[in-house]
Amino acid sequence: DPYASDPPRHPALKVNSQRPFNAEPPPELLTENYITPNPLFFTRNHLPVPNVDRDTYRLHIVGPPGSQSLSLSLDDLYQFPKHEVTVTLQCAGNRRSEMTKVKEVKGLEWKIGAISTARWAGARLCDVLAQAGHRLSKTEAHVCFEGLDSDPTGTAYGASIPLARALDPEAEVLLAYEMNGQPLPRDHGFPVRVVVPGVVGARHVKWLGKVSVEPEESDSHWQRRDYKGFSPSMDWDTVDFDSAPSIQELPIQSAITEPQDGETIQSGEVTVKGYAWSGGGRAVVRVDVSLDGGITWQVAELDKEEQCPRKAWAWRLWQLRAPVPAGQKELNIVCKAVDDSYNVQPDTVAPIWNLRGVLSNAWHRVHVHVTP
Ligand code: MTE
Ligand code: MO
Numbered sequence: 550d551p552y553a554s555d556p557p558r559h560p561a562l563k564v565n566s567q568r569p570f571n572a573e574p575p576p577e578l579l580t581e582n583y584i585t586p587n588p589l590f591f592t593r594n595h596l597p598v599p600n601v602d603r604d605t606y607r608l609h610i611v612g613p614p615g616s617q618s619l620s621l622s623l624d625d626l627y628q629f630p631k632h633e634v635t636v637t638l639q640c641a642g643n644r645r646s647e648m649t650k651v652k653e654v655k656g657l658e659w660k661i662g663a664i665s666t667a668r669w670a671g672a673r674l675c676d677v678l679a680q681a682g683h684r685l686s687k688t689e690a691h692v693c694f695e696g697l698d699s700d701p702t703g704t705a706y707g708a709s710i711p712l713a714r715a716l717d718p719e720a721e722v723l724l725a726y727e728m729n730g731q732p733l734p735r736d737h738g739f740p741v742r743v744v745v746p747g748v749v750g751a752r753h754v755k756w757l758g759k760v761s762v763e764p765e766e767s768d769s770h771w772q773r774r775d776y777k778g779f780s781p782s783m784d785w786d787t788v789d790f791d792s793a794p795s796i797q798e799l800p801i802q803s804a805i806t807e808p809q810d811g812e813t814i815q816s817g818e819v820t821v822k823g824y825a826w827s828g829g830g831r832a833v834v835r836v837d838v839s840l841d842g843g844i845t846w847q848v849a850e851l852d853k854e855e856q857c858p859r860k861a862w863a864w865r866l867w868q869l870r871a872p873v874p875a876g877q878k879e880l881n882i883v884c885k886a887v888d889d890s891y892n893v894q895p896d897t898v899a900p901i902w903n904l905r906g907v908l909s910n911a912w913h914r915v916h917v918h919v920t921p
Contacts, residue, residue: 551597551701556735559588563655569738573662576806577734584585585633585665586822587729589593592695592736593663595706596698599756608724612762616682626726629672629680634721639664640713640750641776641796644804644913645906646725651898654906655785661804661913664824666863670743671725674715674760683762685716694743707769708752710745710797712762719860721746724757738836746862747830749796751776766795770843777811781902785911788904796907799828803867803886803896804913805834813918814880821849822868825886832861835902838869842881843896843912844906847871849884857899858889866898873919882915 552568559709562572574577574589577642585591603623608620610619643663674692692715696706697872713722723744726733733739738755745752751771766772777793803825808814819840833856834851856865885894895901899913 552653552654554600555598558592558736559745560588562592563662565659569596570598571657573659574665576661576777576809578825579662579665579892580806583666583863583866584668584729587667587731587734587737590667590728590737591663592641594698596700599699600737601740601756602699604706606740607761608741608757610677610681610761612681612683612726612758613764616762619677619681623726624735626672626677626724626741629676631670632673632721633668633670633861634722634723634744634746634748635666635668635860636744637664637666637862638744638753639799639802641799641828641907643802644909645901647747647898647908647911648902651902654902654904656906656913660851661806663750664699664802664826664864667728668730669723669725671723671741671744673718674722674724674743675718677724677760678716678762683712685713688764691763691766692854693761693763694752694757695759695761696754697756697758702870703863704770705758706754706756706771707767708772709763709767710748710752710783714745714748719883721860746860747798747828748775749799749828752797760771776907777904777905778908779905781900785904792861797800798910800909800910801825801827801831801886801888802895803884803885803893805882805915808882808889808917810915811917815878816919816921817868819873819880820868821860821882822866823884824864824866826864827861827886827888827892830862831859831860831888831890831892832856834887834889835866836865836869836888837885839883840871840874840880842900842914843883861889877919879919880917884918885912
């Protein structure tokens with residue numbers, strides 16, 4: 550059993566698949582803290598967790614002719630300036646279970662918890678690439694990452710990002726060796742993972758073994774044949790994966806973590822809580838909440854953790870305390886967020902349905918009963 554040496558996990562996690570291990574924190578724990586505690590951080594593994602020895606670990610940096618290849622130990626990596634950044638990581642499949650309700654899709658049934666936030670520390674990728682002699686080239690180029698996890702045929706997890714993002718110090722792409730002040734937990738990439746602020750989780754390659762600069766995107770299955778969005782009209786017989794770009798920055802997203810769907814609440818006052826986040830460093834500027842299915846709206850209060858314009862890498866937690874309208878036996882609570890480019894969420898799922906169930910960011914809806 551290749552999964553026999555997987556690490557122990559927190560019992561509160563909601564498990565979507567045991568082998569490989571995929572799990573999310575329950576909604577009420579998700580927004581209890583701005584920083585997600587490491588044991589509750591959602592986990593998305595495609596393969597068994599590799600056992601990496603910190604002393605013999607080497608990170609290989611390879612590039613085109615003219616650059617220098619490097620083989621870096623963990624101690625070598627510590628010699629680069631240590632950079633820290635708070636980043637929210639979201640899986641492209643977050644909230645896929647809502648798409649399944651419209652029509653079947655292929656993928657894990659994530660609810661609203663395939664998203665978490667941590668304070669990451671490590672070397673900046675731009676500093677490491679500079680040491681290897683990389684400069685921005687005029688031709689389009691990509692930085693490809695390979696994990697040390699692999700399937701029975703020896704194929705490793707891989708993904709890539711554009712070289713321009715990797716070399717931009719303001720983009721703060723990290724080769725991270727710390728998560729919330731601790732060495733990376735095994736499930737989250739020990740000893741080194743990539744952190745690409747504002748970009749879909751799939752590019753944050755864990756158990757990083759190799760970084761290479763290439764003229765093309767990674768030829769990994771997960772870069773070329775997955776994590777892409779399509780028209781609702783596309784099915785598995787007609788889809789052409791080469792016709793769509795790989796997902797990088799993610800669209801505006803929000804969800805309600807409290808109360809939960811089907812819950813019974815007291816009349817009087819209701820407290821609605823949730824998270825909001827947008828990709829590409831776009832800040833959340835507003836969250837609107839409705840108690841009547843989207844007819845009337847109230848503006849939620851955003852948490853005090855502020856976001857830096859153009860570098861809003863982490864989510865914004867929010868809440869609304871509001872009177873329950875007298876005589877209501879049930880409430881249809883809805884939330885939607887707006888980012889600083891005034892991007893909004895679509896109101897329903899059907900128009901954004903896609904066969905892989907990615908980019909699910911319609912208004913989040915929760916139905917609750919009210920006791921008099
Ligand atoms: N890196 C490797 N090596 N193997 C993986 O399976 N999964 C990716 C990404 N990096 C993956 C990986 C996906 S799809 C996501 S959403 C994030 O890791 C999840 O990171 P987490 O498990 O730390 O939350
Ligand atoms: Mo993912």
